[in-house]
Amino acid sequence: MPPLSWNEIKSRALAFSREWADEASEDAEAKTFWNAFFHVFGIERRRVASFEQRVNKLDGRDGYIDLLWKGMLLIEHKSRGKDLDRAHQQALGYFPGLKERELPRCILVSDFARFRLYDLEEDSRHDFALKDLHKNLRLFGFIAGYQTHAVREQDPVNIKAAERMGRLHDLMKETGYVGHALEVYLVRLLFCLFAEDTGIFQQQQFQDFIEQRTGEDGSDLGPQLSVFFHILNSPEDHRLKNLDEQLAAFPFVNGRLFEEVLSPASFDTVMRQSLLDCCGLDWSRISPAIFGSLFQSIMDKQARRNLGAHYTSEQNILKLIRPLFLDRLREEFGKVKGNRKKLEEFHQQLRSLSFLDPACGCGNFLVIAYRELRLLELDILRVLHTSVRNEVEKVQQSLDVRGLIRLNVDQFFGIELEEFPAQIAQVALWLTDHQMNQQVSEEFGLYFARIPLKTSPNIICGNALRLDWNEVVPVERLSYIMGNPPFVGAKFMSEAQRADVNAVFAGIKNAGLLDFVAAWYVKAAQMLRNTAIRCAFVSTNSICQGEQVSVLWNWLLSQGCRIFFAHRTFQWNNEARGKAAVHCVIVGFACEEVQPKLLFEYEDIRGEAHSIQAKNISPYLIDGPDIIVYGRMKPICLVQEIVNGSIPADGGNLIFTPEEKDEFLSAEPLAAKWIRPYLGAEGFIHNDLRYCLWLVDCPPDELQRMPLVLERVKAVRCMRQQSPKEATKEKANIPTLFTENRQPDGDYLAIPRTSSENRQYLPIGYLSGEVVAANDLQLVPSASLYSLGVLASIMHKAWVNITSGRLKNDIRYSVKFTYNTFPWPPSLSDKQQQAVEVAAQTVLNARAQFPDSSLADLYDPLTMPPVLLKAHRALDKAVDATYGRRDFKSEAERVAFLFDLYQKYTASLLPLAAKGKKPGRRKKADG
Structure with missing residues (x-):
C-alpha cells in the first residue's frame, strides 16, 4: 500500500488534534492515543511498534518503554502537565538495554497537549502543541514513508553500511558461496535494505520477514530468501493463492534484478544476525552516488582497509558535469521559465538527452548526472504546476505527477569491464530514481513510485576498448560522453591492457608513449566526428604534458576535436578516511565550436578553482593557440647542450655505498686513487653519496696489483656477456669502463631527471668534475x-x-x-x-x-x-x-x-x- 498523500495526512492530523484536545490521563487512553497517532500517517501501529517493551537498565532493574519502533522511534508518554524533560531522561535510560540495531533515530515525548521530538541524527529538538501537529507533519515523514533528510555523501552511515555488508560478504564467502552468485545475492539484499526504508516496501517489512519467518539459528533463512526473491520477481496475479500473507504483501519488483534463479545460500545464527544488523541501519540516508564504490571495495579485504579511498566525491564529479552540460541547461531554464510553451519544450528536450560513461564502474558519474537532471526537472514542475493561493505563500497542489515526469534511467548508458560494479551501477540508478520520486512526492503531496521496475539503465558488462560504442548507444541518439577512465601509465600496463590499446591506437604514430586513459579519448573522438556530441574525461595530468601531447593531441586536433573547457591540474581526492590523491585534469572537448571556453585554474591544487573565459584552450590547458611542442635533438x-650522465651497466659490481667503500679499501688500499664519488638524481637531491670504481686511466700493471678490483672487473665482464642486448655484450670486451662515459672534465650543472612536482623550483646545482654523474642525472658542462x-x-x-x-x-x-x-x-x-x-x-x-x-x-x-x-x-x-x-x-x-x-x-x-x-x-x- 503506497504512503498517503500529504494532504490526506494533514486532514487526518487536524481531526486527530480535535479528537484528543481534552484528554489528560496517561493510564486510561495513552495506547489508544498512539494507535490513532500512527493512523494519521496511514500506518497500523501493531505492524511496526510495540507497547511496554521490557528492557534491562544499567542499574539492573527492568524498565518498560511506553512504545518502541525498533531502529526508528521511542515514545515516552506522560499525563497532561507532567515534566517532559524528565520524560526525555527516562527515555535515554532505556538505551543501554537495547541492541545497536534497535536504537531509535528519534525520541518523542508527549503529555497529550504537547509534543517534543528529538532527532538524534540531526541533533535537533522540536517543540509544538497538539493543535499545531498539522504544521509539523514533515518532521514525521519517516513514519509515512517519505524521506525527510538530505542524503549526504559524507554521512558516516555510508561507511558503516559498507562495513556491515562487508562482514556479511565474508561470512557467506566462508561457507563457499562465492563468485557471480554471491555478487548478485548481495546486490539483491542491498536493494531490499534500501526498499524498506524508502517506501518501496512497507516500513520494516523486510526485517520483520526475517525476524518473524525464519529461525534464530538461520538454518531456514537461505531457502526462505530464495522463495522471497521469487516472489519479488512474480506479478501479484501470477502468485499462488495460498501464499503466506507476509510474503504476498511484498510488491512485484522485476526489472531483471530478481530474474535469475540462484542456488540457495546457507546461513547460521551469526550470519542471520549480521543481516539483521544491516537491517538496523537507516538505508534512506545512503548515497547511491558513492555507496556503489564502497560496496565494491568490500569484495577486497585490502581495499576495505581504506574504505572511502575508492570512490569519486560528488564535488569532483560536479567539476565535470557542470561545465559539460548542467550549467548550460540551468542557464537555458532561467531564460525560458517565464514562457510556459518554451518551458514545456525545454522539458521535453531533457527527455531526448542521453549519456554514456564508457568506464562507469559503479555508476557514480551517471548517478550524479541523473540526480541533477531530476532536480532540474523538479524546478520545471514547480514552475508549471504551482498555484498561488495568496500574496505571501506558494502552495503546491496535490498533483499526480507520474504522467508529468519525463526523465528516466533509460537515458543513461554505461560500459564496465567487471560484472559486479556493472550490476551495482544499474541498481544505484534505480535507487536514485526512487529517491528523486520520493522528493517529487513530498513536493506535490501524492506518493509516486515506479514499481515494478519497467525501465532499466543500459549498463553493459564488457571491454570498452574492444566494444563498438555505437552498438551500446547509437551515435544519433547520444548527447554526452563522460567519466573517469582508469589511470595506468604507459610503462605500467599489463599485457592485456597493452593489447587493448594497440587495437585502438592503430595508425597513431608513437602511440606506445600514451597512457591507458588516452585510448578512451581516441574512442570518443571517433564517435564525435561530424556530430554535436560533447565529451569530458577525468585524466592524469600527464596526457596534457610532455611527450604525450605531441602524440595524442596532434591526432585529436587532426580529427577536428577542440577543447571547450578544462580544469588544470588539481588534487583528485575525497573526504573519507584513507584518502586517495592523484594529480588530475578534466578535459571537455567536441568536434563543434562551443562557446564560451572556460579554463578552471587552481592557486592551490588542493583548493577551489576560479574560472576564466579563454579565447582558445590549447592541449597544454592554457589560454593560447593549439601549438604543440615536438621533441628536438x-x-x-x-x-650549451645538455647530456645524460654515464651508464655503468655493471650489475652493481663497480658501485659502492659509503660503508661498502670503506670495507673494500680496508682490504684493497691501492684502489683508493681509482674510487670517485658517484651521484644519481636521488642521491643528488638527498645528499646520498655513493662511490664507483673509475678505471678510465688505470694502467694494466696497476690493475694487476689489485686482485679484489680484478674480481669485480671479471664479474662485470660475465654480467655483460650474459646480457640479451648485443651492444652490452660488445662492451664486455672493456669491463673496466662504464658502457657509456659522458663525464665532463670540469665542473658541470646537474639537473635530476626525476624530482617532485611539489617543489616550486627545480633542485639543480653545480658539481665538481670529480663527481661521476649517473645516467638519471643530466648535466650541462661548463x-x-x-x-x-x-x-x-x-x-x-x-x-x-x-x-x-x-x-x-x-x-x-x-x-x-x-x-x-x-x-x-x-x-x-x-x-x-x-x-x-x-x-x-x-x-x-x-x-x-x-x-x-x-x-x-x-x-x-x-x-x-x-x-x-x-x-x-x-x-x-x-x-x-x-x-x-x-x-x-x-x-x-x-x-x-x-x-x-x-x-x-x-x-x-x-x-x-x-x-x-x-x-x-x-x-x-x-x-
Whole structure:
C-alpha cells in the first residue's frame, strides 16, 4: 500500500488534534492515543511498534518503554502537565538495554497537549502543541514513508553500511558461496535494505520477514530468501493463492534484478544476525552516488582497509558535469521559465538527452548526472504546476505527477569491464530514481513510485576498448560522453591492457608513449566526428604534458576535436578516511565550436578553482593557440647542450655505498686513487653519496696489483656477456669502463631527471668534475651562472611543468621536450645578464648557509628557508626582466607567453638559434 498523500495526512492530523484536545490521563487512553497517532500517517501501529517493551537498565532493574519502533522511534508518554524533560531522561535510560540495531533515530515525548521530538541524527529538538501537529507533519515523514533528510555523501552511515555488508560478504564467502552468485545475492539484499526504508516496501517489512519467518539459528533463512526473491520477481496475479500473507504483501519488483534463479545460500545464527544488523541501519540516508564504490571495495579485504579511498566525491564529479552540460541547461531554464510553451519544450528536450560513461564502474558519474537532471526537472514542475493561493505563500497542489515526469534511467548508458560494479551501477540508478520520486512526492503531496521496475539503465558488462560504442548507444541518439577512465601509465600496463590499446591506437604514430586513459579519448573522438556530441574525461595530468601531447593531441586536433573547457591540474581526492590523491585534469572537448571556453585554474591544487573565459584552450590547458611542442635533438636557442650522465651497466659490481667503500679499501688500499664519488638524481637531491670504481686511466700493471678490483672487473665482464642486448655484450670486451662515459672534465650543472612536482623550483646545482654523474642525472658542462639563473627560475619551472613527462606524480625532466625546446630570453644586455648572475650567486650563497641540509630539505615547500625563498624571488624578477616582462599574474600566463616565443623561434628561418647573446661562461661556483 503506497504512503498517503500529504494532504490526506494533514486532514487526518487536524481531526486527530480535535479528537484528543481534552484528554489528560496517561493510564486510561495513552495506547489508544498512539494507535490513532500512527493512523494519521496511514500506518497500523501493531505492524511496526510495540507497547511496554521490557528492557534491562544499567542499574539492573527492568524498565518498560511506553512504545518502541525498533531502529526508528521511542515514545515516552506522560499525563497532561507532567515534566517532559524528565520524560526525555527516562527515555535515554532505556538505551543501554537495547541492541545497536534497535536504537531509535528519534525520541518523542508527549503529555497529550504537547509534543517534543528529538532527532538524534540531526541533533535537533522540536517543540509544538497538539493543535499545531498539522504544521509539523514533515518532521514525521519517516513514519509515512517519505524521506525527510538530505542524503549526504559524507554521512558516516555510508561507511558503516559498507562495513556491515562487508562482514556479511565474508561470512557467506566462508561457507563457499562465492563468485557471480554471491555478487548478485548481495546486490539483491542491498536493494531490499534500501526498499524498506524508502517506501518501496512497507516500513520494516523486510526485517520483520526475517525476524518473524525464519529461525534464530538461520538454518531456514537461505531457502526462505530464495522463495522471497521469487516472489519479488512474480506479478501479484501470477502468485499462488495460498501464499503466506507476509510474503504476498511484498510488491512485484522485476526489472531483471530478481530474474535469475540462484542456488540457495546457507546461513547460521551469526550470519542471520549480521543481516539483521544491516537491517538496523537507516538505508534512506545512503548515497547511491558513492555507496556503489564502497560496496565494491568490500569484495577486497585490502581495499576495505581504506574504505572511502575508492570512490569519486560528488564535488569532483560536479567539476565535470557542470561545465559539460548542467550549467548550460540551468542557464537555458532561467531564460525560458517565464514562457510556459518554451518551458514545456525545454522539458521535453531533457527527455531526448542521453549519456554514456564508457568506464562507469559503479555508476557514480551517471548517478550524479541523473540526480541533477531530476532536480532540474523538479524546478520545471514547480514552475508549471504551482498555484498561488495568496500574496505571501506558494502552495503546491496535490498533483499526480507520474504522467508529468519525463526523465528516466533509460537515458543513461554505461560500459564496465567487471560484472559486479556493472550490476551495482544499474541498481544505484534505480535507487536514485526512487529517491528523486520520493522528493517529487513530498513536493506535490501524492506518493509516486515506479514499481515494478519497467525501465532499466543500459549498463553493459564488457571491454570498452574492444566494444563498438555505437552498438551500446547509437551515435544519433547520444548527447554526452563522460567519466573517469582508469589511470595506468604507459610503462605500467599489463599485457592485456597493452593489447587493448594497440587495437585502438592503430595508425597513431608513437602511440606506445600514451597512457591507458588516452585510448578512451581516441574512442570518443571517433564517435564525435561530424556530430554535436560533447565529451569530458577525468585524466592524469600527464596526457596534457610532455611527450604525450605531441602524440595524442596532434591526432585529436587532426580529427577536428577542440577543447571547450578544462580544469588544470588539481588534487583528485575525497573526504573519507584513507584518502586517495592523484594529480588530475578534466578535459571537455567536441568536434563543434562551443562557446564560451572556460579554463578552471587552481592557486592551490588542493583548493577551489576560479574560472576564466579563454579565447582558445590549447592541449597544454592554457589560454593560447593549439601549438604543440615536438621533441628536438638540439636546443632551439644557442645554449650549451645538455647530456645524460654515464651508464655503468655493471650489475652493481663497480658501485659502492659509503660503508661498502670503506670495507673494500680496508682490504684493497691501492684502489683508493681509482674510487670517485658517484651521484644519481636521488642521491643528488638527498645528499646520498655513493662511490664507483673509475678505471678510465688505470694502467694494466696497476690493475694487476689489485686482485679484489680484478674480481669485480671479471664479474662485470660475465654480467655483460650474459646480457640479451648485443651492444652490452660488445662492451664486455672493456669491463673496466662504464658502457657509456659522458663525464665532463670540469665542473658541470646537474639537473635530476626525476624530482617532485611539489617543489616550486627545480633542485639543480653545480658539481665538481670529480663527481661521476649517473645516467638519471643530466648535466650541462661548463654552464655559466647565467644559465643556472635561468634554469633555476620560476620561468623555466613553468615550462618544465608543461613539457616534461611524469613518473607517477613526479616530474620527468626531458632533454628533447623541455631543455631543447625552452625559449631563452630573446635579447640580453650585459646589465641584464649581470643581474641574473648576481641573483643566481645569491641563491647559491643562501643554500651555503645550510651546509647540512639537502636540496630536498631546502626546496620542500614546508621547510624552505625564508632567505632562500627571498633569493629565488629576486632571481625570478631578474629573469623576467630579460624577457621584457614584470607582470605575470599566473603560471598559465607565463606558459602562454613562452609558447608565443616558442612559435616565433621555431617559425624563423634559423629555427635552432634565438636572437641574442650566447650565454656567457660561469663566473662563480658554489664550493
